[in-house]
Amino acid sequence: MYVVTNPATGELVEEVVNSTDAEVRAAIGRVHEGFPAWRARSVGERAAIVARAADIFAERADELAAIMTLEMGKRINEGRGEIGIVVDIFRYYAQQAPALLADEPLDIKGGKAVITKSPIGALLGIMPWNFPCYQVARFVAPNLVLGNTILLKHASICPRSARAIEEVLRAAGVPDDVYVNTFASSRQIPAILADPRIQGVSLTGSEQAGIAVAAEAGRHLKKTVLELGGSDPLIVLDTADMDETVSATATARMRNCGQSCNAPKRMIVMADIYDEYVDRLTKRVAEYYVPGDPADPETKLPPLASIAAADEVAAQIAKAVEQGATLRAGGRRIQPGAYLEATVLTDVTPEMDAYYEEIFGPVVIVFRAETEEDAIRLANDTPFGLGASVWGTDPARARRVAERIDAGMVYLNRAGGSQADLPFGGIKRSGIGRELGPAGIEEFMNKKSIRL
Incomplete structure (x- = not known):
């Protein structure tokens, strides 16, 4: 189950039943079916929605910070600071989208080519508890602008943050088949990754979780971004x-x-x-x-x-x-x-x-x-x-x-x-790939070469 326990007191606050297998399959279907229409929208339309999300996150900063304080004990001022970074991330990708997604001309031997930048489809995000809003933002904002759709599984101690983030995105105009929160359990992740409708996965979490997800994703040839531990x-x-x-x-x-x-x-x-x-x-x-x-x-x-x-x-x-x-x-x-x-x-x-x-x-x-x-x-x-x-x-x-x-x-x-605007990520056992900055929008992007 997803359980909210106040870490300051040990008091049980809320329990949320896991999504059933049928509900998880239905959620995958929604983000898969929502992809063509979302992809077809102009970059400007998607960027405007992401910009609106930034404004709503800013408006609800105190509420979101209080949720994080209750769920994982974050100091209230640090929670407000976290929402400030979330706002920056959404605004950055909204403002930079035209430049980041512009075609790149390429001079080649015997002629010319162009590299176009397009989304790849429905993605799975597996998020941790230590930064309940920031970690989601750095995965979600660039991929929404790019045109991918997202199935989001949050940490089992953060169901209220998960709900609140989905509410913010809905209020900003993100369609209900473009971003879907699921209360899936860890045991359901292999089935999600095996589903051909899911094109990639981003996980921020422990080294052990990264190994498990990477192994399962590799079995099904799914693109993977891993942000793991550090010392x-x-x-x-x-x-x-x-x-x-x-x-x-x-x-x-x-x-x-x-x-x-x-x-x-x-x-x-x-x-x-x-x-x-x-x-x-x-x-x-x-x-x-x-x-x-x-x-x-x-x-x-x-x-x-x-x-x-x-x-x-x-x-x-x-x-x-x-x-x-x-x-x-x-x-x-x-x-x-x-x-x-x-x-x-x-x-x-x-x-x-x-x-x-x-x-x-x-x-x-x-x-x-x-x-x-x-x-x-x-x-x-x-x-x-x-x-x-x-x-x-x-x-x-x-x-x-x-x-x-x-x-x-x-x-x-x-x-x-x-x-x-600064790429974030590591090497060795700290993970694979980058988030944030120009590199963060390219991980789940089809950089298509067109020979003219």
């Missing part, structure tokens, strides 16, 4: 203001209670400033010890998304300490609810599970780097490759280090983030 390195080469650097990096890690795929999770600090950085970081993280109501704008430590998630992160911390890591701050579960003190770990080595695994919560691991080469080695010694950041006072040096990091995204003197 992003943050390298501090030097700093002109240690307090500012510590504050910025700690804030970036604790955003969304540490539940962001591209948050900096491994701080790699040069040896000459390591001790000072760790001392100040430990003091800074202590601000995230006192739990609070995520609906209160003054709260610093909200709950994790579920009690199970909080227990899992607490177990990862305990295992790291058992294997020899040093617990510098925090680490305790706080009950009732899904609260966990913000945590700092040091002395983590490759023999420990915490060295390679992703810890999806308010946990910072700090490594000492003796040299620039050592910092780059530590940054790349991970199965993930989503994002990274490099901090330093010398832009040329920071750029040089950034170019040697194995990741899909690297930020200089800022810790990750996302914006509508």
